[in-house]
Amino acid sequence: MKVTIDGHEIEVEPGTTILQAARMIGGESVPPAMCYYSKLEGTGGKCRACLVEVSKGSEADPRPMPKLMASCKTGVMDGMEVKSISSPRVLEARKSVTEFLLINHPLDCPICDQAGECDLQNLAFQHGKSQKRYKEEKRTFEPEDIGPNIQLHMNRCILCYRCVKTAEQLTDKRVHGVCGRGEHAQISTYISAAIDNEFSGNMIDVCPVGALTDKTFRFKSRVWFNKPYNAHRNCPTCSGKVTLWMFGEEIQRVTARKDEFHEVEEFICNDCRFDHKDPKDWVIEGPRKFEKFSVINQNNYTKKLDKVVLNTEEHILAGREQDRKKISMKDIPYTEHESKE
């Protein structure tokens, strides 16, 4: 089957979705996906960030589709033509979706452990508006303790349902889900149960935002201060292939290895993730590579970076001589007269 996305043509198998086809092409036409996860069945269609315009349905029925389509859920047809970033309608819709996802989001990136590797942050960088139009009080949820491994920050959640599908498909008994409805819908166990299944930690990796983070890594470091290394160990439960996030000799965090679309390559077990923080437990393979443009990548040590030169430094930071004098405390003598006043 032939499909054209933003003018790039590609041959794909029947049953391929537009998003998958776009990922095969790569580059800027790949729609952002906040809820779809290729390794979890039944995900996608919910966040609406990946909407695209189908300007030609197929060779057989060339009519354009009237509505924007969720690219993660729409199968390609032979001869289909799709507009992703080449469509102003699509860009407008992505802007709207980004705004909707952010209006109730706490925007607490400065204290969020996900910052730097957050899909919502990336989405906001690319499609966000700089001004805010939401004047109302943001929605907040009562904090809920879901056990010793995973920290739930419901206020940051975008309800992608990935963690629910993870629990359904990787663990034997799901104890958390989506409770409530509408804007009060939330990820919860309802009874503050501990989520402790041996694969439950994968919920952290699939979470596109900082709603589910690693309790053992909480407030330890910003992710960009860590050096990620691919490593493995002989694990009886999972593949044992992980990324270690190191600070000096210390393993601060263990995650699954993620691909260029931020999806894990192989799910790992909780034992690997939470209980092996000694470098001796691991065979380190080498630095993890980043393929995709992202916030964290701006500080990527595997890439040679130019020294940052601030042109303004000389004039502003150093200041003029006369200004330096004005603001200098020590240059103005302290007199007895002043101290009595």
Place this chain on the structure above:
Amino acid sequence: MATKILLDKIDIPGIKSYEVYRQNGGYASVEKALKTMTPDDVTEQVKASGLRGRGGAGFPVGLKWSFIDKKSGKPRHLVCNADESEPGTFKDRYLMEHIPHLLIEGMITASYALGANLSYIYIRGEYMWVFKTLERAIKEAYAAGWLGKNILGSGFDLDLHVHCGAGAYICGEETALIESLEGKRGNPRIKPPFPAVSGLWGNPTVVNNVESISNVPWIVMNSGEDYSKLGLGRSAGTKLISASGHIRKPGVYEIEMGITVDEFINSDEYCGGMMDDRPLKALVPGGSSVPILPAHLIYKTANGEDRLMTYESLSDGGFETGSMLGSGGFIVYNDTACIVRNTWNFARFYAHESCGQCSPCREGTGWLEKVLYRIETGQGTMDDIDLLWNIQSNIEGNTICPLGDAAAWPVAAALRHFREEFEYHVLYPEKVKDRNHFVKEPFENVKHLINK
């Protein structure tokens, strides 16, 4: 007297019971269909009738039936959508409450046409006493041999049950309804696959509104062609209209499509005119989701033609000067009604009923509600009015199911036709503090303040 198909027997004493219903010709369509027609014959008659779905979308019923996947060999189901929850609509309840066997008869005949052997009526949980009424009626039908194995010796088996919801407007959306029937949250599914291929428990399923199915016995007893002669053009047949608001005689009326809106509102056979001497101000002709019409576009279209009670005439002028027939929830407002308050009220409804699955609807409906609340309570700004327009247009078309559109349209139409009232709320917060401010001082009397 106009032709009545659904309500012609409604006044017969005891018609709720099986005996009386049967004595008055009830279940004859089942006899006729099972003994003298093939399932495809029934579908053909329904196709020929031009009957369009009465739940709101108006999709041709026969065509929908013909989409059901008969090749897969999987069991098929007919599910009746009795989750009537659209504000302004209460016609299905009226039918089920007063003449429950009509729906059951329609379900049997329609299930036969579809080759469904297990069918359900999904009724909203609030209609609990109607749920019980239907349960009893179904038991009566089983006892009389209209349900169960080998009905009338035809070899056709059918089990029919009634299932109740528990308070969720979204379950009126057919895939959410199916989820709910499977014992899950009412989150609409992403289509495709459509229910005709993969519906209830993954089996091919048709979901039809109560009124649509209740028309089937008449079509089978007469003919599709006879039905198509009723009404006007593509708006074939009769339609139940739920009339409410500031009219003399609110209630459910069966009309032959094609009568004028003027006649429907003002004749004694129907609404009987306005309830008192306060003048007509606005009309929502098809349930809360459809655009509201201002007084000058109610009786006449923008072209000056008579506005008729048909799918086509009510939508004449598109979203600029028209509306939609929708589910037939006909809400009439006089000049005591505040359009801003009413729009906020609708927005609150949709925010409350959003399932929360997709982001534009989950976040957008709540946002609309909050901004409208501010304007309604005199805390809004002129920018808020433009913001409302922008939010609604960002929701429309970008959601999984039509609830997003349904939440956006009433806001868009209110802004389009009644923008001055929104401005009045912004400019004169003191005057709008009392929620009944237009009762004392209708908008016509204060309109001049805005143009100053």
Place this chain on the structure above:
Amino acid sequence: METKKYKQNIDITPALQERINELLSHYPADKKKSALLPVLHEVQDAHDNWLSAELMDKVAEILEITPIEVYEVVTFYTMYNQKPMGKYMFEFCLTSCCGIRGADDMMEYACEKLGIQPGGTTEDGMFSVVGVQCLGACGYAPMMQLGDFYKEHLTKEKIDQIIDDCKSGKVILHDK
């Protein structure tokens, strides 16, 4: 998010079990979960009009599903109460058609008469007043739901009468 403050009797009486079995018979044997909504209605009606987590667990056990599947459903649908409510729950429809025919005034009147706020319950646990969304009785506004039934064309006098009837035990809540 759950209320652990209140304890509830979670016995399933033989009569209730029989009714549950009847409901279960409406669905294929391997689709027991489908009976969840109707079963929850019956269980709630038989247990003082609310569902504790323990009671929901019991329902999960009967339907052979996980507790979270029940919690998800109970919190989605508005008719299931997750905390004790008054025996007589006045649910006023506040949506447009009722709103323009005086629904807010009626609800305020009932609240004033019972000395509670919307959403509140009287101290003796007899009455609750809540505002709800469209109940499908738009032509008979203003109206409220009480148990399985609708009370329509409400006036202040009618509300007085209903309250008196509740107090004297004349009101039938459920059609069993």
